[in-house]
Amino acid sequence: MLICTKKLSYTYMPGTSFKVEALREIDLSIDRGSFTVLLGPSGSGKSTLLQLLGGLLRPTEGAIFIDGRRLQYRRRELRELRRRVGLVFQEPERQFFCETLYDEIAFAPRNFALPPGTVKERVEQALQQVGLDDPALLQRSPFQLSAGQQRLAAIAAVLAMQPRLLLLDEPTAGLDQAGQRKLFALLQQLNRRPGFTVVVVTHRLDRVASLADYYLVLDRGGLLMEGSPGEIFSRAEELHRCGLSLPPVMLLMHELIAAGLPFSPVLYSIEEARREINAWRKKVARP
Amino acid sequence: MAAVLLETKKLTFVYPGQPESSRPALKEIDLEVCAGEYIALMGANGSGKSTLLKQFNALLRPTGGAVFVDGLSTADDHCIPQIRSLCGMIFQNPDNQIVGTTVEEDVAFGLENRAVPPPEIRRRVAAALELLGIAHRAGFPPHQLSGGEKQRVALAGLLALRPRCLLLDEPTAMLDPAGQAVLLEAVQRLNREQGITVIQATHYPEEAALAGRVLLLENGLLLKEGPPNDILSDLPLLRSLGLGSTAAGELAYLLRRDGMPLPGGILHNRELAVQLCLYAQKN
Numbered sequence: 001m002l003i004c005t006k007k008l009s010y011t012y013m014p015g016t017s018f019k020v021e022a023l024r025e026i027d028l029s030i031d032r033g034s035f036t037v038l039l040g041p042s043g044s045g046k047s048t049l050l051q052l053l054g055g056l057l058r059p060t061e062g063a064i065f066i067d068g069r070r071l072q073y074r075r076r077e078l079r080e081l082r083r084r085v086g087l088v089f090q091e092p093e094r095q096f097f098c099e100t101l102y103d104e105i106a107f108a109p110r111n112f113a114l115p116p117g118t119v120k121e122r123v124e125q126a127l128q129q130v131g132l133d134d135p136a137l138l139q140r141s142p143f144q145l146s147a148g149q150q151r152l153a154a155i156a157a158v159l160a161m162q163p164r165l166l167l168l169d170e171p172t173a174g175l176d177q178a179g180q181r182k183l184f185a186l187l188q189q190l191n192r193r194p195g196f197t198v199v200v201v202t203h204r205l206d207r208v209a210s211l212a213d214y215y216l217v218l219d220r221g222g223l224l225m226e227g228s229p230g231e232i233f234s235r236a237e238e239l240h241r242c243g244l245s246l247p248p249v250m251l252l253m254h255e256l257i258a259a260g261l262p263f264s265p266v267l268y269s270i271e272e273a274r275r276e277i278n279a280w281r282k283k284v285a286r287p
Numbered sequence: 288m289a290a291v292l293l294e295t296k297k298l299t300f301v302y303p304g305q306p307e308s309s310r311p312a313l314k315e316i317d318l319e320v321c322a323g324e325y326i327a328l329m330g331a332n333g334s335g336k337s338t339l340l341k342q343f344n345a346l347l348r349p350t351g352g353a354v355f356v357d358g359l360s361t362a363d364d365h366c367i368p369q370i371r372s373l374c375g376m377i378f379q380n381p382d383n384q385i386v387g388t389t390v391e392e393d394v395a396f397g398l399e400n401r402a403v404p405p406p407e408i409r410r411r412v413a414a415a416l417e418l419l420g421i422a423h424r425a426g427f428p429p430h431q432l433s434g435g436e437k438q439r440v441a442l443a444g445l446l447a448l449r450p451r452c453l454l455l456d457e458p459t460a461m462l463d464p465a466g467q468a469v470l471l472e473a474v475q476r477l478n479r480e481q482g483i484t485v486i487q488a489t490h491y492p493e494e495a496a497l498a499g500r501v502l503l504l505e506n507g508l509l510l511k512e513g514p515p516n517d518i519l520s521d522l523p524l525l526r527s528l529g530l531g532s533t534a535a536g537e538l539a540y541l542l543r544r545d546g547m548p549l550p551g552g553i554l555h556n557r558e559l560a561v562q563l564c565l566y567a568q569k570n
């Protein structure tokens with residue numbers, strides 16, 4: 001599905017002294033099948049925007065269009081939206097309300113009235129996809145898991161709905177390296193399916209940088225930049241000014257270039273850097 | 288040699304309500320931490336990092352073995368107030384920590400509890416909020432902050448208390464890059480200038496590289512410990528545990544495997560730059 005917003009604004013607690021204009025007149029579009037990363041300093045409005053896109057908050061001004069149709073927040077529309085859009089919260093424990101891990105993951109499939117056999121399959125598949133398939137955990141309360149296990153559970157609960165659009169708020173916070181690698185391999189695999197769209201909010205660009213094809217950068221409630229990775233990361237100065245940074249491999253390449261080595265500054269993964277340095281080595285090693 | 292501040296002896300812990308047959312969350316951990324050390328705690332999800340940190344401020348207490356803080360046993364109820372004022376903790380989930388109705392009250396809470404005089408409270412609260420860049424939210428209800436803002440409020444509350452030992456459970460997980468840098472610098476400064484002991488659980492090798500000693504946990508066991516240059520350059524071990532090294536550490540390891548003569552222990556970007564320049568000169 002194609003999402004776009006027109007002058008989308010959101011104000012928390014309007015009309016009180018605690019009023020916060022979290023988003024102001026945002027015009028953006030997210031293409032069907034894209035892998036979009038939403039960047040921005042703390043408090044810039046990322047989580048607010050994700051909840052608006054997921055239909056959990058209603059704009060205080062402006063509108064959201066899905067496949068060209070303006071979202072009116074009718075009950076039928078919202079039910080349809082919930083089926084197609086999965087949102088993983090920044091604080092996973094906000095998502096939990098069942099007695100056991102199993103029930104938590106089974107909630108959405110049961111809610112869609114799928115037959116019990118299908119529910120079980122979906123639960124097992126989702127837990128396996130995120131790497132939380134230790135049977136000792138299934139009957140535990142989600143609150144009795146470690147923080148990283150809780151995040152994996154929250155992601156699995158959303159995957160079990162089999163959405164077409166995945167909105168993930170800081171999905172790697174608290175995950176170990178293997179869990180992060182596994183998650184991004186999964187997102188890449190899902191994103192290859194025709195029309196499957198992924199939007200990720202993150203402060204850590206190490207793994208996501210080589211997957212993302214589009215970036216949106218928020219700053220203090222406004223859209224500061226949007227574009228391809230190349231367009232965004234060539235504006236390092238501006239990113240830095242609002243408290244953001246380049247992907248770690250780019251920072252590393254910049255350091256090598258500053259030392260006088262002849263490398264490309266636009267590499268996003270360790271593997272690309274490895275190839276580049278090995279090629280250089282062949283050249284300098286020649287007698 | 289500095290005095291031992293934290294000590295565990297055959298520390299074992301099983302969560303209440305777990306079947307006896309289940310694997311303990313911590314198993315026979317023997318550890319000594321000296322006053323003024325800066326320790327990074329690494330390990331896969333569920334390996335026991337948070338459980339271990341909570342032992343040091345007696346939030347959890349051993350089901351086997353013992354934990355001592357400045358010589359006081361956490362099993363002794365009378366010692367708990369003193370232990371908690373020595374060792375302050377921030378939790379992985381800041382929501383569990385927030386108590387006040389405004390950010391300012393929340394940060395002041397621990398100080399009021401300890402009967403610090405009000406003018407001193409105001410000074411310390413203002414300084415902590417300023418340091419972490421959230422002074423503009425002082426009068427706000429803390430539950431209505433963004434994730435990163437909440438994490439900074441929790442840390443401000445801890446720093447205002449000035450404990451001798453900071454137990455930090457993934458304190459940068461939700462901070463933006465500028466916020467991460469501010470926090471890490473503040474913690475390093477407290478450690479260096481005031482000898483505050485720090486134990487920080489982290490999944491980020493860049494952060495572990497700043498510590499004086501890295502501890503590796505696996506399934507509740509203390510598997511290995513040592514200086515960051517040793518631990519973080521043992522890629523085969525780290526990978527077998529589901530962990531990794533810094534960008535420079537990972538790249539140096541791969542290049543060495545591809546046959547490039549690089550020394551071990553490279554963790555920082557600058558170190559790799561220097562080594563590549565030396566290589567170019569020699570050829």
Ligand SMILES: Nc1ncnc2c1ncn2[C@@H]1O[C@H](COP(=O)(O)OP(=O)(O)OP(=O)(O)O)[C@@H](O)[C@H]1O
Nearest residue numbers: 012022042043044045046047048431432433434435
């Ligand atoms: N429930 C709420 N009530 C009032 N204000 C809120 C609420 N949630 C967020 N805000 C405010 O709205 C602004 C945007 O918050 P949001 O959570 O969208 O930021 P964010 O970009 O996700 O930040 P972070 O990186 O810290 O998670 C912040 O200034 C925050 O204080």
Ligand SMILES: Nc1ncnc2c1ncn2[C@@H]1O[C@H](COP(=O)(O)OP(=O)(O)OP(=O)(O)O)[C@@H](O)[C@H]1O
Nearest residue numbers: 144146147148149302312332333334335336337338
């Ligand atoms: N309240 C609880 N009841 C039962 N078991 C628990 C509870 N909390 C944690 N555990 C289990 O104890 C083990 C250690 O958990 P702990 O939270 O210490 O891990 P961790 O290393 O901090 O992991 P993470 O990186 O995910 O935060 C895990 O297997 C976890 O499932």
Ligand SMILES: [Mg+2]
Nearest residue numbers: 047090433434
């Ligand atoms: Mg957020």
Ligand SMILES: [Mg+2]
Nearest residue numbers: 146147336337
């Ligand atoms: Mg933990």
